Amino acid sequence: MGNELMLGGFGQEPERRGRLTREQRELVRRAEHNRDALLFEAKKQEFKAALRKRAADSALYDITDVTHLAQQLAEGNPYLAQQLDGIVKTFTNETARDIRNFGNGTGF
Template sequence: MGSDLMRGGFGQSEGRKNVMRVSKAERAMQQREQETAANLLFEARKQEFTAALRQRMTENAMHDVHDVGTTARDLADGDPFLASLLIPLVEEFTRQTVRDIRTFGNGLAF
């Protein structure tokens, strides 16, 4: 009788099935946890990248708006008529640049 217990005698196969089910369930749970952690890390990195890109875009846009304004002032060279023609162009460029920065990343899939 003792040897039957040692070798896996009566009732042991059902016990093994239960142990295997638990371990499969645990492995599945661990797999889901790993996938969730990977998804969270991906989303965090994606948001960090988008924020850095938006900051870089904003800095470049500020320089562009400054350059356009300076160029318009240099072109007008004190002439009120030319200034009245160039000012709406500079204002529209500035508005469009701000709009582009605000909408950056909305609906954009990486």
């Protein structure tokens, strides 16, 4: 009984049952190509997300440093603090925009 099943090709790998037809080979080729394309895209997106996270973490430290530097430079002078506040806000907004746009062709 077991020999009959093996001779009929049941339970064997598809390659051992006989030759695949041209259509079957094309389907297998397309499926493998689609799988590879999806894996590549997933890895690309994962890499892009890791870069964006790293850039965001670094930007947070940069913004903190710029804010502390502005406070040190102002030394309680309200006029100077107001002028430096505009610079800090511009730096913060530009940094956030760069991170938001990263990966879609308009960021750094």
